[in-house]
Amino acid sequence: MKKAISVTVNGVVHHQDVEPRLLLVHLLRDVLNLTGTHIGCETSICGACTVIIDGQAVKSCTILAVQADGASVTTIEGLGTEANLHPVQEGFWEHHGLQCGYCTPGMIMAGAQLLDRISSPTADQIRHGLEGNLCRCTGYQNIVEAIQYAASKAK
């Protein structure tokens, strides 16, 4: 039994008939072809699937597409463009905040949302703010620096 929903993703309104059990992350990736949002676990731990829903960082593997009905979702594809990168994206590039890049979209979304809450976070606040995001490559240090760079840049 499919259910009609309408979700705004990166500013575009999508009307879709979805199975009630379809996860938001699968709607984004498999239906809307926005594959920048990644899946790294099925237990809401890794944060690779983090997107911003109505201003909140949300793990898109933990909510159903139908729960996003009427919501506005921003994914990594909607954050910045190559010519006009979001400061957090720029920070990741400048400070080598990524290696394999798999955790990166989720990290960047979590980092961007963190800066929305705290405009000049300390290193400690950044580390705690990223508690929901795992990276196996970078050891996090350059990610902390990337977000600090973005914070100073945004001023």
Next chain:
Amino acid sequence: MAEKYVGQRVKRTEDPRLIQGLGHYVDDIKLADMLHVAFLRSMYAHARITSIDTSEALHAPGVVAVYTGQDVSSKIGQVPCGAALPDLKVPDHRVLATDKVYFVGHPIAAVVATDRYAARDAIDLIIVDYEELPAVIDVEGAASNSTVIHEHFGDNIAYKLTAGEGDIEAALASADHVVKQRLVHQRLAPIAMEPRGVLARYLPGEKELTLWSSTQIPHLMRTQVAIMLGIPENKLRVIAPEVGGGFGSKLNVYAEEALLGWIAMQLARPVKWIETRRENIQATIHGRGQVGYIEIGCKNDGTITGLRYNVFADMGAYHQLLTPAIPTLTGLMLSGCYKIPAIQMNTTAVFTNKMATDAYRGAGRPEATHVIERAMDMVAAKLKMDPVEVRRRNFPTPEEFPFKTATGLFYDSGNYVGALDKALEMADYSKLRKDQAAARKDGKIIGVGVSTYVEICAIGPSAATPAGGWESATVRVEPTGKVTVLTGASPHGQGQETSFAQIAADALGVDLNDIAVVHGDTAIVQYGIGTFGSRATAVGGTALVLALEELTKKATRFAAHLLEAEPESLQFEDGKFSTDGKSVSIQEVALAAHLARNIPADMDPGLSATRFFEPKNFTFPFGTHIVVSEIDRDTGDVKLTKYVAVDDCGKVINPMLVEGQIHGGIVQSIGQALYEELVYDDQGQLVTGTLMDYAVPKAAMIPWLELDRTETPSPVNPLGVKGVGEAGTIGATPAIVNSIVDALSPFGITHLDMPLRPELLWKIVNNAG
């Protein structure tokens, strides 16, 4: 060649796509008409399969096919093991279980359906009757366990091996003290953030199979899968697209890779399988898994006389690609950075009802380093000497290189004292010791740990590797002057698209952005070995240097012809060949070479060169890590309050990338030292089967890492590089454990096995047994 890029902190060229979420990992690739595969996996560690009923699953909505071991075992060859050792027992390893299952997660059946949800639903409809058997779990007891996993072998011993040189009995007998210790290297899960995944497409007319796989070794995989499927290797194309981390877990050939290819051929439709994290922890290779006994002899002045390590190595139920070879790497590196006249390692490798172990970042060397670095600390404690002093007394001097060890290696170059002194200075070691003494008086539990490590990289000479240790590179200057580099290495986060472009840009005097580094596609790139063993830059980068030299020679001859001059009279600088006020750019040369209207009669058109590099030796990076830890009396929590690392990986192409490798490696070490452990219970159930209970370190668990380098070039390759991919995971673990054992020495602690979880430490400091 002017060095404009090499040695600089050049921002990565791979990043723009990745920070925008525009890279393509396997699961991001979609083909028309694509089907999805899900696996039914064993929930028992050891059981006989008495029956499998797939009829209900076959009729479930969306299901296209269901395959069991019966269907495929005679059609698809064995999952390969590339390691060769005397008297090695190699079990029959089919892509799906047939009569028995051997570990939790063992694949039993594959369901193919129109979408992922349907495939997973249908898995639950397959009915398997099992007759449960006792599980062999304990590594030390496996050899004598009356339950035999592979019955026809008669016991659970995969092989026994004695290695090392020198008279170990005499060496230990001549010691003033012999320190003994049992030591456990717990099983770990590599946890690349991107799980494995395969997409397979077969074109029946062309008879061409393409596999997109999240792999570190596309070429080796192509060879092996072609053999498994019995298809011509030149009709199989393997593509490693964007790969989301490997750490050795994708340096393998897996059952699923061949099976997906086979299914695509049966159905003539594309099929995709994306591993879930639960499957990843159950059935992607594990790392470590050794229980060993150390005996180390020393003189009263701290000189080491000999080292014996008797070890039980956990193979798991089957061999994967390199499973049996991993403990042999431990044996090679047991000498650490010390002069030890006699070393012996006695390995008993055993089968257990668990997933296979294999090359997880460091692959056998972290075990060796942990053994020798813990042993050096135990010697220091026994002699009441400073651990730094004991190490110093046993170092070879820089003049003693190449340095021969009693494990049969020749270390290429090193300055161990140099790295140690730099780290001591950065950490202000003598002050740390004073602060520690003062803090102890205040009731604080503080420890300082040191490890001075050496590791083996740039794997390696072909004679010492199972499938070739060389690497290849092709450089082409296209008619428009853009440069294409094809490398047989297969980076998956290391950043060689950038570092190789740096090397090529400097050599050819072209802009970095005019270079494309292509890798990971067997239809495009000449045969290569892949990225593992910290080899890509030292071996693959060297092949690139050789190819660039050859290409420059060719270009010089074309240029001389165009300028009507002798090749020897030409200067090549900043991408221009010049003589006598005349000049021609490399781009112009490339166009002329392709148009071929005016080229020397004895030269072929086009401008490209392919070279292979066969290293004569491994390289041996080294360094010193110093850690300060503090244990919370009330919670047993450890805080690492200082972390200093001085690493020497020879010459450096891009310091930023090197630091990134070290950061990541150290943090994986912190994971091993403090948090991570794959726990199987007595029945062989994997208790830590998700990221909820397998504790990968998070940002807030990690201290600030203070890094520096010393630079001792390697004589093994013209770049002078050594490799750095695994250094952090090798050097860091013992430094952390040493610091915590040091912190707890007032409590009578001389050794602790990892992971050093709060519960363990709390019990010690609160005397709760």
